[in-house]
Amino acid sequence: MNNINTTDIIIIGGGLVGATLALALAKTTSLSIALVDASPIPIEKPDTSTAVFDNRVSALTHASYKLLDNLGAWNAIQQSRVQPFQHMMVWDAEGTGQVNFDADLVQQQQLGYIAENSVIVSALHQQLSQYDSIKLIPNSSFSELVENSAEQVVIKLATGQQLKAKLAVAADGAHSKLRSQANIPLSEQDYRHHSLVSTIQAEHYHNDTAYQAFLPSGPLALLPLASQQNQHFVSIVWSSFPDHIQHLKTIDEEAFLSELYAATEGCLGQLISCSERVSFPLRYRHAQCYHNDRVVLIGDAGHTIHPLAGQGVNLGLLDAAVLAEEIQQASQRGGSYSNPHILERYERRRRGHNLLIATAMQGFQELFHHDNLALRVLRNKGMKLVDGLAPLKQKLIQQAMLIDNNQLPELAQ
Numbered sequence: 001m002n003n004i005n006t007t008d009i010i011i012i013g014g015g016l017v018g019a020t021l022a023l024a025l026a027k028t029t030s031l032s033i034a035l036v037d038a039s040p041i042p043i044e045k046p047d048t049s050t051a052v053f054d055n056r057v058s059a060l061t062h063a064s065y066k067l068l069d070n071l072g073a074w075n076a077i078q079q080s081r082v083q084p085f086q087h088m089m090v091w092d093a094e095g096t097g098q099v100n101f102d103a104d105l106v107q108q109q110q111l112g113y114i115a116e117n118s119v120i121v122s123a124l125h126q127q128l129s130q131y132d133s134i135k136l137i138p139n140s141s142f143s144e145l146v147e148n149s150a151e152q153v154v155i156k157l158a159t160g161q162q163l164k165a166k167l168a169v170a171a172d173g174a175h176s177k178l179r180s181q182a183n184i185p186l187s188e189q190d191y192r193h194h195s196l197v198s199t200i201q202a203e204h205y206h207n208d209t210a211y212q213a214f215l216p217s218g219p220l221a222l223l224p225l226a227s228q229q230n231q232h233f234v235s236i237v238w239s240s241f242p243d244h245i246q247h248l249k250t251i252d253e254e255a256f257l258s259e260l261y262a263a264t265e266g267c268l269g270q271l272i273s274c275s276e277r278v279s280f281p282l283r284y285r286h287a288q289c290y291h292n293d294r295v296v297l298i299g300d301a302g303h304t305i306h307p308l309a310g311q312g313v314n315l316g317l318l319d320a321a322v323l324a325e326e327i328q329q330a331s332q333r334g335g336s337y338s339n340p341h342i343l344e345r346y347e348r349r350r351r352g353h354n355l356l357i358a359t360a361m362q363g364f365q366e367l368f369h370h371d372n373l374a375l376r377v378l379r380n381k382g383m384k385l386v387d388g389l390a391p392l393k394q395k396l397i398q399q400a401m402l403i404d405n406n407q408l409p410e411l412a413q
Contacts, residue, residue: 097383
């Protein structure tokens, strides 16, 4: 084979999860890593001086924050733009049920952080540039899995360049081409929903609160963003039926803001403007196994879930941290980090948690999707009961935000 470069590990996908894995491996091992990404090298420091926000934002849990901090990326994220939130308000738009969560319940300063994906990726790449063990290959897309055997894996890029390694990691998203060519089967289910995202300027400050309204057609989240020049912003994730989302995308801005104001019960006062409205279909996906020979999956390449609680990226970051830990420990012992037993241990550590969160999101979506009167009454009574039980709310926060979980990988503690 001509034009072939040898490395220890190939990571296909240099986005948030792939870059995190590369950085974790560089920090904890001496392995050589090729990080292949279809995008250009991220801007070293995105311009966050204006009120132009990336439509793609992530709600980071305590564990995700700790992971990014331990990898040295958090300082750059803070210096760019990030919004902590101390409170969360969840309510049923079809009743009177409401649950309020507060960081004080778990003796934390915040429940989590909202950060633009572009800011996080830029901070990760600033750290990656400090390691000679990482070769970044930007503007390059995966083309073909040439070989995947017990001896090696060989990847061909669209440029014709070939890479050979002991292990290849698919971090190339929900429609992973590497996963498909590695013959890893996928379980799928259509959520029958699309999601619409946009940045909204609001009259009132969000009070460091994340809002979640369960509407008859689906959940609507308002995620707090940093204020700019005394102007207040939130990022919305509105999930609903495809025809409703298409309607919300095509009506004029004034009509859209009017519908959004009604759906959110005016909780942030008048809504002043919105950015481009972008939509995408929602589909549950879960790989039936996380590895095959020398190809292993992380993040959306292995699983996608309903975005109603913003857990998808946090699951992907934990995948990266656990896989890095397993590779590091195998290397330390002098063993082969691409050994199926090592990859199987990674899968055992992550599969159960990923399935649990996916099932919980599906359950919430179904619970609030039905308009049965008796179910609605029980739903609202249940929410009121939960809101009055501080120990239960404390437990729910600890589980959702992954606080004080001794099963977390070391990098996320």
